Amino acid sequence: MDFEQAHCTFMETHTNERAGERRGRMLRGHNYAEKLFLQNVWWPLFESLEQLHPEYEVYDWNRKSQFLDFAFLPASGSRFGIECDGFQSHVKEMDREKFSYAFNRDTFLTGMGWKRLHFSFDDIQQRPEVCRMLLQLALAPYLARSTAGGEKLLSAEKEVLRLAWQIGRPLQPKEVTDFIQINFRTARKMLNSLSNKGLLQPVPGGRGTRSYELKPMHPDQSW
The missing domain is CATH 1.10.10.10 (Winged helix-like DNA-binding domain superfamily/Winged helix DNA-binding domain)
Structure with missing residues (x-):
């Protein structure tokens, strides 16, 4: 199975498993950057999209719903939250309150056992080999x-x-x-x-x- 076939199956499976806002969020949130991450970074390393969940819902300390671009939940029990960050939406358009909340959310999720991985869209698009190297370095101890x-x-x-x-x-x-x-x-x-x-x-x-x-x-x- 090539990447395009695997990605279509991946999206169809997760769409059919969801309803309401969770389904709508996945269809709205999984766009070009997220697919490019899978194609340029994830697929060359693993040739599989198993145990990867797009637009995965988590909650902050106030039980406010948030969505990770991807959650990777391997059989070892570890939990990885993966984000594909564009400069425009994640930096230039972020005010001080959102800036503080983003850091607090990451710290809270770390306290809850999540390991957070961030990749910039520029690197995903132009330097995917760097992303692959860093991803493998981060995941390898949990996948042996x-x-x-x-x-x-x-x-x-x-x-x-x-x-x-x-x-x-x-x-x-x-x-x-x-x-x-x-x-x-x-x-x-x-x-x-x-x-x-x-x-x-x-x-x-x-x-x-x-x-x-x-x-x-x-x-x-x-x-």
Whole structure:
């Protein structure tokens, strides 16, 4: 299924699940910028729109209804609110009261367990690779999956994955030994284990494998 087909199915599914103002808000709010975010940023990373909810309703401390551009609700139980912010509507047309409320709302949602991610429309349109890099960095620790056989990741293995996400390039055993203070043989064994679990992939070089890089992840993968 290509993006256009997936997006049509995505919109049809969420439209049919809603009624009243929630349905109207989705049809009014999901426009060019939001679709472009999905096309330029989300789809190239995941090739899926599962567990993503457009124009998702939340409430502030006064029980006032608000809508997030997207809510990403993976199986791990984490909650991400994603906003596509245009300069004109989110900065130039914002008065002091709205400015204060926007910050207070984000802080309130953070207190309620949401993780808030903001992307500018200019970056979504002109520099989507930057958005993809930042999105992957933000989501990756919450999407590292259990293995197909149900085996859970060890704490040290999670630290190795975090290191790989942080440096953003192929990871070498020497970097692992320095990061978590283990010997070289143990580091190679751990990298090979993560490769066998489908989280890293070897990068051939010289006399065999010298480094490992992250494998693309699907959004329904979780610890």
